[in-house]
Amino acid sequence: MKRRTIQARIFRGETKYIAECIDLAVVTQGYTLDEVAANLREAIGLHLEGEDLASWTSSKIPPLWP
Numbered sequence: 001m002k003r004r005t006i007q008a009r010i011f012r013g014e015t016k017y018i019a020e021c022i023d024l025a026v027v028t029q030g031y032t033l034d035e036v037a038a039n040l041r042e043a044i045g046l047h048l049e050g051e052d053l054a055s056w057t058s059s060k061i062p063p064l065w066p
Contacts (some may be wrong), residue, residue, distance in 0.1 A: 008040055024048075 007022040016029040017036040021044065028043045030036030 006044060010036060010040075 006024060008019050008026075009022060010017055010019045010033070012018075013029070016031055017033055018027065018029045019036045019040040020027040021040075024044065024047055026040070026043045026047050028036065028039040030039045
């Protein structure tokens with residue numbers, strides 16, 4: 001399957017960094033940029049777990065984080 005990119009926005013909150021996906025309903029947070037990036041990868045993986053992406057039409061397939 002072709003790899004794609006999931007776009008996310010990361011911004012600094014009062015005490016943590018917050019990441020929210022533009023393409024998927026995924027939001028997470030972390031104290032450092034490394035932590036929020038790792039949490040985002042895990043959250044996206046859990047969000048897509050069990051999905052049969054091969055059966056989706058190309059317009060429905062969200063891009064995947066590399």
